[in-house]
Amino acid sequence: MKKYLIIFLLFALASCSNFLEEYSQDQAYVKGYNDLDELLLGNAYMSRNDVQSYQWGVREGLYYPYIHFMADETEQYIQGDDYLPKAACYALSGYYTWQQKVTRNPDGGDSWDDSADWNNLYSHINSLNVILSSINDFKGETDTDIQNISRIKGESLFLRAAYYFVLTNLFGEAYNPSSAETALAVPLKTTPYIEDLTYTRSTVATVYQFIVENLLDAEKALEGVEHQSLYRVDVNGVRLLLSRVYLYMQDYENAKIYGQKVLDAKSALQDLNIFAGEEFLNPSSPELIFSMGAASIPGNIAVSTSLFSNNFQISADLYNSYEPGDLRTTYYVVKEGQITYLKKMTGADFETKDLSDNFVLRTSEAYLNLAESAAFLNDDNVAKQALNELRSNRFASDLYDNSKVNNLTHDELIYFIRDERRRELCLEGHRWFDLRRYNVVSEYPNTKTLTASYTYFEEDPNTYKYIPSARRSYVLPPNDPAYTLPIPQVELEYNKGMKDNRRDARDGFNESL
Numbered sequence: 001m002k003k004y005l006i007i008f009l010l011f012a013l014a015s016c017s018n019f020l021e022e023y024s025q026d027q028a029y030v031k032g033y034n035d036l037d038e039l040l041l042g043n044a045y046m047s048r049n050d051v052q053s054y055q056w057g058v059r060e061g062l063y064y065p066y067i068h069f070m071a072d073e074t075e076q077y078i079q080g081d082d083y084l085p086k087a088a089c090y091a092l093s094g095y096y097t098w099q100q101k102v103t104r105n106p107d108g109g110d111s112w113d114d115s116a117d118w119n120n121l122y123s124h125i126n127s128l129n130v131i132l133s134s135i136n137d138f139k140g141e142t143d144t145d146i147q148n149i150s151r152i153k154g155e156s157l158f159l160r161a162a163y164y165f166v167l168t169n170l171f172g173e174a175y176n177p178s179s180a181e182t183a184l185a186v187p188l189k190t191t192p193y194i195e196d197l198t199y200t201r202s203t204v205a206t207v208y209q210f211i212v213e214n215l216l217d218a219e220k221a222l223e224g225v226e227h228q229s230l231y232r233v234d235v236n237g238v239r240l241l242l243s244r245v246y247l248y249m250q251d252y253e254n255a256k257i258y259g260q261k262v263l264d265a266k267s268a269l270q271d272l273n274i275f276a277g278e279e280f281l282n283p284s285s286p287e288l289i290f291s292m293g294a295a296s297i298p299g300n301i302a303v304s305t306s307l308f309s310n311n312f313q314i315s316a317d318l319y320n321s322y323e324p325g326d327l328r329t330t331y332y333v334v335k336e337g338q339i340t341y342l343k344k345m346t347g348a349d350f351e352t353k354d355l356s357d358n359f360v361l362r363t364s365e366a367y368l369n370l371a372e373s374a375a376f377l378n379d380d381n382v383a384k385q386a387l388n389e390l391r392s393n394r395f396a397s398d399l400y401d402n403s404k405v406n407n408l409t410h411d412e413l414i415y416f417i418r419d420e421r422r423r424e425l426c427l428e429g430h431r432w433f434d435l436r437r438y439n440v441v442s443e444y445p446n447t448k449t450l451t452a453s454y455t456y457f458e459e460d461p462n463t464y465k466y467i468p469s470a471r472r473s474y475v476l477p478p479n480d481p482a483y484t485l486p487i488p489q490v491e492l493e494y495n496k497g498m499k500d501n502r503r504d505a506r507d508g509f510n511e512s513l
Helices: 002-015 033-044 116-137 143-171 204-222 235-248 252-265 363-376 380-391 410-424 431-438 489-494
Strands: 074-076 288-291 312-314 333-336 339-342 360-362 450-459 466-476 509-511
Touching: 033 116, 033 143, 074 450, 116 143, 143 204, 143 235, 204 235, 235 252, 235 288, 235 360, 235 363, 235 431, 252 363, 312 339, 360 363, 363 380, 363 410, 380 410, 410 431
Parallel strands: none
Antiparallel strands: 074 312, 288 360, 333 339, 450 466, 466 509
């Protein structure tokens, strides 16, 4: 982390506004809160970088795009391809098959730098630490000044909490109330200056406590503050993330409270019976609360019957989970012939969308958070009401029957909510994190073993085409250590003694071609 922090400051000197051209620990060159707002917008929010046609797989500027391939939402589509070495199935094979070395491609080389997400997210955190160490120096002379200062503080606290939430769910153990005090998460860095020390990993309980404290403070700072835009968070976005965090902590009382708070302020859902657009997830959707970052899906997953070099499509397991009459098989995931593709958010071929595919907040999650937390509190009526409200906007009107949900037993309801969450929030970055947390819910643990079938290719020396050479299946049982990513090697080297996450070698077994 020492090396990384130096890199961050050099980057800030080169790319930020003038007040960081000569960085000092007392931020002497911050002349006004507008300087901090500029840093917030330019260096603290996830960037929405364009993805060009030659950039498949995992590339600089994309945030943890492999999240869509480690669970059960996608599968490899088998075809020969002139550009296979650049395709997503090649670059992401280590993640898709839960390998010990996740960045390793089938030829034994590395597809990318395994510290990219670690560095990107800690870079944003360092910018936020600078902002939060300075913002209280400004009191404001007008009501507008006061509101802007409070807004900058609130947005910064939210983002810092959000990044630590992502980091600990990628690189730390899942939150288990019985072991959170000793289980390892990620290092907490809260100061704006370089510290000459070796970093260690904080416990899961410590990191989650920090996340909650930041979000509660963000809620206070953003209460009554005018919402700037879809791409800048407001108090409702803070409350939705709080609801999710409490759900992960199995604090169902607070998860329910905050899910309801979100819906009290914004409960709109898009009725698919009257939806006339091409893309369900678009910036004008009535469900959207907040989005940041780019979309990697158009370069990695089929978004039409033309796969190009994506080589991933929607899994049969996900597609078959939808019931007859569910309009999400028209507007979310679509099956045509041999290809099942994503229509939920597609974008132009090989270009990013105006919305993120792994950090977007919308009202449908609030309904699901409310339903799940209410069910765990044995308030099945509230849970069923929230489910029916959501589902009635997803099914053909003449086919939807509330009795499907209303007749569920309590135990059936718990698992049904999980399945509904998978169907509704597919390919938005939730599924992998959800499976992790289900693993540690003692009363209703995850029992699903994931299977990934992977086809290897070799180049035909005569035609230069890539043809299938072997197929292997890999399995991931519940609670497998591979549900946690390894700590980047560079961090282990610079922080001697930092404990890595155990991941076992995974050989798989042969299948017939």
